[in-house]
Amino acid sequence: MQPLVLLLTHAADHSTVDWVADALARRGALPLRVDTDRFPLDWQLGLRQERGEDTGFLRLHGRTYALEAVQAVWLRQWQPAALDDAVDARFRAQCVQECRHVLRALWDRLEGACWVNDLPQLERAGAKLRQLRLARAAGLRVPDTLCSNDPDEVRAFHARQARGVVMKMQTVLSPGMGGGAGNLYTTVIEAADLQDDPGLVLCPPLFQERIPKAEELRVIAVDGQLFCAAIRPRASSGRVDDWRPQSGLAWQPAQLPESVARCFRVLMRSLGLRYGAADFIHTPDDDWVFLEVNACGEWGMLQRDLGLPIADALAKALLTDSPLSSAAQSA
Template identity: 30%
Template sequence: MILILSAHFDQSTNDVIDWLCYYKAPFVRVDGESYLNSELNFKVMLSDNGIELSLGNILLNNLTSVWNRRWIPYNFSFNDELKKFEDVDIGVLANIKNNVIIEMRKSCKLLFDFLQTKNIKSLPFFNAIAIDKVTVLKTAASVGLKIPESIICNNKNDVLRFYEKHKKIITKPLGEAMSFSGKSHNYINKTVIIEECFLEQIEERFFPSLFQKYIEKEIEIRSFFIEGKFYSMAIFSQLDKKTSVDFRNYNDLHPNRNIPFKLPEEVEKRIDNLMSILNLNTGSVDIILTPDNDFVFLEVNPIGQFGMTSYPCNYYLEKEIAKSLIVNFNEQ
């Protein structure tokens, strides 16, 4: 039995499930929303005999593989539940919300730790999602990959010196990019170029932030890695001002041109080595090819999008993931 941990809105999960149905592979899907809203029975029993864990009617001891596909939404909230506390001080309300989030994450960790002890296959590995960008960049450099020079700081003088050195810099989140919706606006912490006028206005001290040297690009490359195989795509994002800094600033009216791409063997070997050290068996890798023909590694996301690479390049990655989840798969 294959366990799929996903979110109800994730189309890529639906596409992989189509292939599992084609291969007649038994599976069960558990969406994070059902777990967060307590629509699903979750029980952990501890005794002198050990630990037993159940998730709905799923017999976890019978699982053969697990696919963790963005199970808990990064922007989840308990706003409806918190309406019960409307008369509570806003500071206390924030503490209640933070405490509930911490408790929820602890219960999720219980599930992942339990599954890890069962010695079953998982995509990605259960500990993979906890990696951070700094560790990834440091490790990438150690295996011989080129990376952007980076600084994490909280004061204006350090940023100014970094800017003077490189003349063109960007800032990006230390974690994953997140979006927020307000009453009249949407917000996203994305990659942006730091202008000199902005530097003149910032406070002397601010929250620790990541800044990087801006890398000029010939093309941007998104490569989906799964169990030693690379499926790469060239993105001509530099041809559009809207997407030139980050292709994720999508231009829906004039989409970027995307074509299949083959990374040099030496670059693939180094990324494969990186993934092995990071204990990652799958992930979406972002790379820049510079006008000087250098390949600069940016980051890897263990649960990154793959549909955007699969469809334009006819890679059928959904099929490859399904085959990987089927233990002892044998093509009919």
């Protein structure tokens, strides 16, 4: 019987899902794409606890799949329900919340499957300040960072940073690398920007020392295997200190020094992540600075531009017992 593998994503997702599906099919598995934002309008599920039995099903594309057949889950993205205008605006928020609870119950029902990554670890790993603390403990260099809604503390932090300060959000406002409406990129902050006390009080982002850049790296980790690429952003003439809005940049093959790679693998184990997309800065002084790791981060551009076999690595991970679980059992 073919292993059934769920690919949890959203309707606007792109070719990376197809690449992983193809890699799974080549290995004899049955991949099933599930667009989380299309629930409950376009697919149905049932979760039964009846007569001492715990069963369930998914029904989409005209077929029904027993939850007992699901052997692996790739949690690529999880987006809220996109309810149309048929739902009264007075009840839409409650309906979205109810759908979220139902999907969470589905994920709990599938906890015995092989996950990349499992939901509890993904949620814990999303805490940026915790990431930085664990990264420092793993031996990685991280930027000086402040998160505070005390305007005086923010201004004092800015004054202590001789190379300047950038601001970034802790949460993602839109999926994907291209951003979208309301997306906020990493931005250089001047002292004059810190005079709005009410603004600083109401929305405390992350403030970090500005790190000089020779190049920026995207490092994809899949069960300890690392795929690296570098990009050399142009010097910004504005306030945005982020390569993502810049067009015409080309990814180049790259590699982390083994000492840095070893520390990064320690961090991934500390976070309990089998997959992660990390950002590093390589400085002109040949230093390596860890910025963050996204448990659902993008990698398609690295496979597309450089041919890195990331989809194959993910397919292999989905059909392999978690090394984290194996390590825990042997401990």
